[in-house]
Amino acid sequence: MxxxxxxxxxxxxxxxxxxxxxxxxxxxxxxxxxxxxxxxxxxxxxxxxxxxxxxxxxxxxxxxxxxxxxxxxxxxxxxxxxxxxxxxxxxxxxxxxxxxxxxxxxxxxxxxxxxxGSGQRAAHKDGIPRLTPAAEIPAVKFALMARAWRDRYGLTPEEMALVAVKNHGNAARNPYAQFRKPRTLEQVLNSNRVAGDLTSLQCTPxxxxxxxxxxxxxxxxxxxxxxxxxxxRVLSSVASSEHAVADEGWSLVEMVQRSGLAALEQAGVAMGEVDIIELHDAFSIEEIVYAEALGLCPLGQGAAQLRAGRWDIGGGGCAVNPSGGLLGMGHPIGPTGAGQVAEIVRQLRGEAEGRQHPGARTGLAHMIGLGSVAVGHVLQRD
Amino acid sequence: MTPFQGETDLPLRDPGLYAPSGTGTGTGTGTGTGTGDGAVLLALRDPATGTIAFPRTAYGIGATPAEAAEPIQLSGRGTVLTCITIHQPLSPGMAVPLLVARLRLEEGPVLDGILEGTEEVPPGTLVQAVLVPEDSERGPLLVCRFRMLEGAA
Structure with a gap:
């Protein structure tokens, strides 16, 4: 291959x-x-x-x-x-x-x-009844993930909400973003509760x-x-889907890890060289879990990275979702993955006016889709 | 504990998924004929690998076609891995607040189910599938919920 x-x-x-x-x-x-x-x-x-x-x-x-x-x-x-x-x-x-x-x-x-669109999905047409009407609803799936990480790693709702604060802040500086207002931690936490610890400003529009x-x-x-x-230059392109794993149904995380690392390996790039990541943050918890899975920081350390501003534009580390991500820039489905690439290209050219991450040379675009599937690309300027 | 109110003749909402406890092979005939409100879940087992699949489907398990798989009943007993409250109606007709839990059944499968009540329970809580009456567009039906076992906080 x-x-x-x-x-x-x-x-x-x-x-x-x-x-x-x-x-x-x-x-x-x-x-x-x-x-x-x-x-x-x-x-x-x-x-x-x-x-x-x-x-x-x-x-x-x-x-x-x-x-x-x-x-x-x-x-x-x-x-x-x-x-x-x-x-x-x-x-x-x-x-x-x-x-x-x-x-x-x-x-x-x-x-x-x-x-x-209508939200029609193949999972609604497979002829299999579900034990709960909440099955296949992404907000529920990720609220369960958030609670599992809270129980397992002590990730607090306030720490999780910092993702939305950062990404709405980035989106406010992006003329292509759906949300253009910076949000405070209090605004994020006090927005309408949706499921578990997820509030509306922590869910993609x-x-x-x-x-x-x-x-x-x-x-x-x-x-x-x-x-x-x-x-x-596009250095790598990978695509895959979930493996069955015996870990409480979080095979999605294993898929993100495997596909992201494959994209880096194929590109010949170490995570430490990546200046920008655009990833699937349809729900705030995802950014922390996937960034950890991709090796941006050790497992359980994502919240500390966020608090320290390491994932901010110009925060001294790898900027995560400088576009505003799915939370702030939006997630219209068809365009989202191409939009991630466009943002990375703009950043690597040094043309992301008002939200430029200094010195950006290498970027990772990582996307997941219902099912679940994963697609990853590494891009680099000469 | 929510008392079972004797609506044993109500139809099941999803007879392909569950049956009252004590109904033999659990082929899902669709009537509440059990002696209590306990429920079993209807699954398939791959005789070649021992893999259990819930719910039953017509699609088989791995390389084994459905007709070669063995219909089995799962006890309906499990352990809560994670529990949350849904605050907004996220699908048509969803009544909130609604407790959803990810559970590991004692036979191994992990699934999401609805818990009785409105108080979230901690990981490790033991639960049992039960059948409870619920109004629907089709009239009152028996639906599957998970109930905390007594003394299992």
Whole structure:
């Protein structure tokens, strides 16, 4: 099995966003094309140069790509729709990377776009009754995780809420974020209780938006005269799903650890070299648990890292979710994983105005999706 | 303890998941014919590996098709691993507050179930599956809840 580093080099040459926002009547085509045109402008690339498009979406329905892309031009490019729950955008990005790395295409687009959908899930259609109506509800699953970590490691509700304080603060500085207000610890703790110790400001909002990322080969960068100095190398791409583990049902955490470490190993990068992580913080507890699982700090030390500000932008350590994460930036499903990559690229270029993490050179984008599945990418500037 | 009020003829909400204690093979015939309010959970066992799967499905266990798997009853006794209160109705018709617990059944499977009452219980609490009447759009039904065993705080 060969990793991305053993294949043709792949670089991100263009990124573009439509801000994440609460549900509106705006058609998804407008959201998607806004992000795409911004990505093309960012790359200084013409649309006909793009030979492949992976459209990550969870709720729009069949043929979302062609219905949207015909308005920017029917160029005959290959179009594929990718649905992988919350990791749809990440999987679209992975597909685009592999298309370039394998030599199938020179320039490829990953475009995540979504409207807030019906919430229909395959788990509702498997014909299996559930013992509780709370089964398969993410807020319940992660409230149970939070309580388990409280019981096992002494993680307090106040410490967990610090994740939301940090990420809402980051989002307030991100023009593409759904939430633009900094929140105090008291505001987070006093927002509506949802389940267990999770309050509403510790849960990702419903929303819509779009994120576009264009990747290209070295040959395409030369041929189209693109700015190689702003092109960010994709060092690794991994994807996996859960193994069964006998640990109280937390096989999800093992999956995050295994996939994250595989992404780093394939990239030839140690966790200590990672300056930025964008990870799945749909619920505040997740950031602490996954950061620990990924080896950002020893197990049980995440709260201390948060209190010390080590995961802040400019906090002297690895900045976690400088975009604001799913809690602050939002989680419109299809775009989320592509949006993580766009944020990392912006940070590694040094172009994250107002929220730039100093000296950022290497970033990890790690996403999970219902099921559960995991997708990880390591990116690095030269 | 919530007294069982004698509604033994009420139908089960999910006869594929549980049955009253003392109903033989527990094939889930759907009527409350037990002598108390205790419940057993209906599972499958893979005769090749001993793996237990709950709930029963038509999809088999690993390489073993469902028709080759052995229907078994689980005791309904378990230990609370984690317990929380749901404060907001997160699905249509959900009545709150609602206690949800992750449990390890004494036969091994880990599952999420609803506890009786509104007081959270600590990890390690021993519980037993019981059938309790609950109103629904289909009329009153017997549903499965987990009850703290006496003296098991």
């Amino acid at each position: 060969s990793g991305l580093r053993e294949m043709r080099p792949v670089r991100v040459v263009g990124i573009g966003m439509h801000p994440y926002q609460f549900p509106t009547e705006i058609p998804y085509v407008t959201l998607g094309l806004t992000a795409l045109r911004r990505a093309l402008a960012d790359a200084e690339l013409d649309w006909p140069a793009v030979g492949f498009a992976a459209i990550g979406t969870g709720a729009i329905g069949m043929a979302a790509g062609r219905v949207m892309l015909r308005h920017i031009g029917s160029t005959g490019l290959e179009v594929m729709q990718v649905e992988n729950a919350s990791a749809s955008g990440s999987s679209a990005f992975r597909t685009a990377c592999l298309m370039v790395a394998s030599g199938q295409h020179e320039v490829a687009l990953a475009l995540g776009v979504d409207k807030f 419903r929303g819509e938006g779009a994120a576009a990322v264009i990747v290209a080969s070295e040959e395409a960068i030369r041929r189209h005269g693109l700015d190689r100095g702003r092109a960010i």
